[in-house]
Amino acid sequence: MSNWAYYLIIAIVAIAIWLFLVLLALRGWHNRGRRQADLVGDFPATPADLGEPVRGPHTGLYVGSTLAPSWQNRVAVGDKGDRASAELTEYHDGLLITRHGASEIWIPRESLIAVRTENGLAGKAMSRDGVLVIRWRLPSGTEIDSGLRGDDKTTYPAWVEAYAELNERAFAAVEAADLENAKNEAGTTKKKED
Numbered sequence: 001m002s003n004w005a006y007y008l009i010i011a012i013v014a015i016a017i018w019l020f021l022v023l024l025a026l027r028g029w030h031n032r033g034r035r036q037a038d039l040v041g042d043f044p045a046t047p048a049d050l051g052e053p054v055r056g057p058h059t060g061l062y063v064g065s066t067l068a069p070s071w072q073n074r075v076a077v078g079d080k081g082d083r084a085s086a087e088l089t090e091y092h093d094g095l096l097i098t099r100h101g102a103s104e105i106w107i108p109r110e111s112l113i114a115v116r117t118e119n120g121l122a123g124k125a126m127s128r129d130g131v132l133v134i135r136w137r138l139p140s141g142t143e144i145d146s147g148l149r150g151d152d153k154t155t156y157p158a159w160v161e162a163y164a165e166l167n168e169r170a171f172a173a174v175e176a177a178d179l180e181n182a183k184n185e186a187g188t189t190k191k192k193e194d
Contacts, residue, residue: 043105
């Protein structure tokens, strides 16, 4: 067998393996979306009349949405987990993430839980406070985190400060849940010792 035939066979095998791996990845993503469909449900529709913007639009990269509190369990329902360049704008009734080449995401004000900065989201790790993360509740009751890596990170403090009261309530709720869990664990340990 000549050298060129040998290299051709190796190239064909490598391409076939690569295609097989891509198909496996796509199948896994599709299956994840099916498993999450009932948990996630439908996303809220954007109102027809948004009014004038209160803050923004601020541009950046929408890094994705994850099931809270995980920073890696990406939402795979529809195109909501797809990264895209985006704009984040605050309106009187909520927040709008307008994604280029993908559907927009409307977050009603009453669904907001917290607005904070994080080091990463949706499997994308960045520098300290590199992502603006919005925790909110879907109509199904599931909490998710949606993140935007802003082109201008100096806008983050204004976003976080605007939702300081909301953030404090969310932090207090987490502390109360942690305290309750610690009490339950202590009670379980005491029962085992008796």
